[in-house]
Amino acid sequence: MSDQPPPAAPTPGEPDPSGPPPAGDPTAPSPSGQPPDASPDWGPPPGAPPQGWVFPPTGGYPIGAGPYGGQPWYPGPPTGWYPPGMDPADRLVTPPGGGLNGWFDRCLGAVRRGWRLLLPILLLTQVLPAAVLSVFALGLDPSAKWETTAVDGTTSLPDTFFTDLATMFLVLIGGSLLVGFVQAVGWAAGTWVITRQAAGEPVGLGEALRYGLRRALGLWGWTLLMGVIIGLGICFCLLPGIYLAFALSMAGPVYLFERQNPIGRSFRMFHDRLGLLLGRVALVAAVVIVGTLVPGVLEGVGSAPFGVDPLATPGSAVGVVLVIALSAVLVLPAHLAQLVGLLVTYAEQRAHEGPVNSAGLAAELG
Numbered sequence: 441m442s443d444q445p446p447p448a449a450p451t452p453g454e455p456d457p458s459g460p461p462p463a464g465d466p467t468a469p470s471p472s473g474q475p476p477d478a479s480p481d482w483g484p485p486p487g488a489p490p491q492g493w494v495f496p497p498t499g500g501y502p503i504g505a506g507p508y509g510g511q512p513w514y515p516g517p518p519t520g521w522y523p524p525g526m527d528p529a530d531r532l533v534t535p536p537g538g539g540l541n542g543w544f545d546r547c548l549g550a551v552r553r554g555w556r557l558l559l560p561i562l563l564l565t566q567v568l569p570a571a572v573l574s575v576f577a578l579g580l581d582p583s584a585k586w587e588t589t590a591v592d593g594t595t596s597l598p599d600t601f602f603t604d605l606a607t608m609f610l611v612l613i614g615g616s617l618l619v620g621f622v623q624a625v626g627w628a629a630g631t632w633v634i635t636r637q638a639a640g641e642p643v644g645l646g647e648a649l650r651y652g653l654r655r656a657l658g659l660w661g662w663t664l665l666m667g668v669i670i671g672l673g674i675c676f677c678l679l680p681g682i683y684l685a686f687a688l689s690m691a692g693p694v695y696l697f698e699r700q701n702p703i704g705r706s707f708r709m710f711h712d713r714l715g716l717l718l719g720r721v722a723l724v725a726a727v728v729i730v731g732t733l734v735p736g737v738l739e740g741v742g743s744a745p746f747g748v749d750p751l752a753t754p755g756s757a758v759g760v761v762l763v764i765a766l767s768a769v770l771v772l773p774a775h776l777a778q779l780v781g782l783l784v785t786y787a788e789q790r791a792h793e794g795p796v797n798s799a800g801l802a803a804e805l806g
Contacts, residue, residue, distance in 0.1 A: 526795040532638035533797055534788040543720060543784060550780045553637045557645055558630055558776060565626025565652070566775045569619040571768035574739075575761060576615055579751055580608040617664075624660040625652035630779045631696055632805055638798035651805075655696060662695050662702055669703075686710065689721045693786035697804045709789045717789065724781035731774025739767035 528535045531549055534542040551558075582604035598604075629652030636643050666688045674681030687710040691702040698705065710717050742763035743750065750760035790796045 526791065527797050530638070530797050532635060532784065532787050532801065533791050534784065536792055538788070540719075543788060546784050546787075547780050550634045550638065550784065551776065554630075554633050554643075555776075557633050557643060557648060558779070559772070560645060561626050561629050561633070561648060561652075562772055562775045562779070563769075564649075565622050565629070567768045567772055569622045570771070571765050573612070573615045573619050574764045574768070577608075577612055578760065578764075580611055582608060583748055620663060621656060621660045624656040624663060625649065626775075627692060627779060628652040628655040628659055628696060631693065631783055634780065634783055635798060635802045635805055639802040640798075641802055659692060659695055662691060666691055666703070685725075686718060686721050689724075689782060690717070690786050690789065693783055697786070697790075697801060713789065713792060716792075717785065720781070720785040720788070724778060724785070727777040727781070728774045731777065732771055735767040735770035738770065739763055742767070 526535055527533070528538075531553075532546055534546055582600070586598045586601065586604075629648040632651045633643050633648050670681050670684045670688065672681075673684040688703060688706050690706040690709050694702040694705045694709075743760050746756040746760045750756045787796070787798075787801060790801070
């Protein structure tokens with residue numbers, strides 16, 4: 441209820457003051473009271489935050505500069521950003537976060553680019569020396585001579601038993617050391633080829649072998665030391681030997697690229713990123729084990745028909761040499777997988793430690 445009198449009704453012909461202004465009258469004020477010639481106000485309504493304000497606040501960072509596009513409250517680089525010196529499309533180095541697919545793609549890429557050079561390098565430095573050593577071992581095997589000199593019904597050892605056994609072992613140990621040096625030439629040469637090809641630099645078979653010869657002595661020495669360490673671990677128990685084999689898997693690349701403390705650096709890499717390195721090396725080891733066991737079984741089955749002394753006749757000698765040569769060639773994929781897999785794994789480990797690319801690794805090789 442109000443004690444104010446009601447407004448007077450308009451007289452006939454007079455417009456209602458509470459209604460809209462008559463059409464065509466530009467001087468009439470708007471219902472909100474704004475003058476007709478005032479410019480429209482496009483600003484925020486009363487009580488709204490100023491233009492450019494976002495929630496949550498960005499702390500001074502520009503909008504969209506966070507790691508996730510469209511979410512400005514996380515300052516930092518956007519998704520896919522890598523520090524200077526790191527190329528996510530590098531053909532050898534798997535960047536952090538590249539995962540198993542990135543690692544596998546780079547392994548396949550290295551094989552596709554370098555197989556024309558890697559195959560002859562591995563044939564000359566891995567397959568051929570192993571086949572020659574196998575033939576020597578077959579010729580030095582004294583089993584056939586022991587059978588011919590043994591007297592029926594006796595249990596005594598042949599007179600030349602210890603002499604023959606010592607001769608065979610000495611020759612095989614010396615031959616294994618020589619084969620190890622030649623294989624070191626191949627590992628160094630193959631590493632040089634893969635790294636320089638990834639960096640887009642020219643490569644050649646002669647240059648690769650010369651580089652391998654230049655670096656083989658040091659690599660061979662460290663390989664012998666690692667073999668002794670792993671062998672001692674296996675003698676104490678199988679598991680320590682397996683652990684040492686995995687922990688020392690990066691020592692060869694560390695020596696070639698960094699030239700110092702390969703054993704300590706390999707242990708540190710293994711323990712700093714245990715799951716990542718263990719998974720990569722386990723895949724390589726599985727391929728190598730299968731790739732060497734199958735040809736070994738085939739060699740044993742193929743050599744059995746030639747008897748205890750296959751080198752006694754020319755025909756059987758040719759046959760068993762062909763079997764050994766074929767088995768050695770069948771191991772070639774295992775050598776290639778070991779070389780490529782360990783090198784790509786080492787490059788990935790370096791990427792987790794700091795920015796690195798193929799060109800930088802090629803420069804480190806010298």
